[in-house]
Amino acid sequence: MNAEVQRVVITLPAQADYVDIVRLNLYGIASKMGFSYEDIEDMKVAVSEACNNSVLYAYNQQDGMVEVVFEVNRDLLSITVSDEGESFERVTPNSNRVTLHDKELHDVEIGGLGFYLMEALMDDVSIENQTGRGTKVVMSKRLMRSEEKV
């Protein structure tokens, strides 16, 4: 009954060069928790996509920071990526979550794949967009243990 949550917080410049640092931290935390190689790779992609969006859209070429919070639960890793930017690629349900499956090559538009990947690769994703107060992406993945307690 004691829901013990441990938090790891890192704050980085909202620059493309730092997104790999988030991946390295994620790798460290997730492997320590016991996630499988494949789950860690999935989370790497999802978290990077959230960071990419802060890097690309939050600060309109100006300096800003991205905060990444890892919340380590016993059987769940929750990751929050937030910025304090003015604008973000507007995310409205079903508008940006496109795949190429039902499209011909000449109909394909580049963009929107990042959000689709986040949702496809994590168990749960929520996105909060507040005008002038930045964007917060919260995503989580459950830890599947190989030996289940019966």
Add this chain to the structure above:
Amino acid sequence: MNTNRNEKFNATTERNEGSCTVYLSGELDLSVAPDFRLVMEPLIGDSDLDLIINMRDLKYIDSTGIGILLSILKARHGMNARFVVDEVPAQIQKLFDMTGIAKFFAPNENSQ
């Protein structure tokens, strides 16, 4: 940041008769997307050459990288020229399948 990590992105081009192969290694993400574009741009327009990207040593790709592949696909398709991805690691193939880009790549002919 020019730290020397072994995951650092690299692209090496090898020209053969009738084809050109680009070997990718490391992590292809937003930070190196301009480098990747720069390597690919001069190669895309030559419709006489089969363009092949070998991904054997590619550790990671994000939606920016997939977007560049998509723009190459579009350009090559418009010229009726072949564009092939070769030795795609399972984790990256999974992303190609999920996003739906997989179906646009020409089937690889291993006989060459």
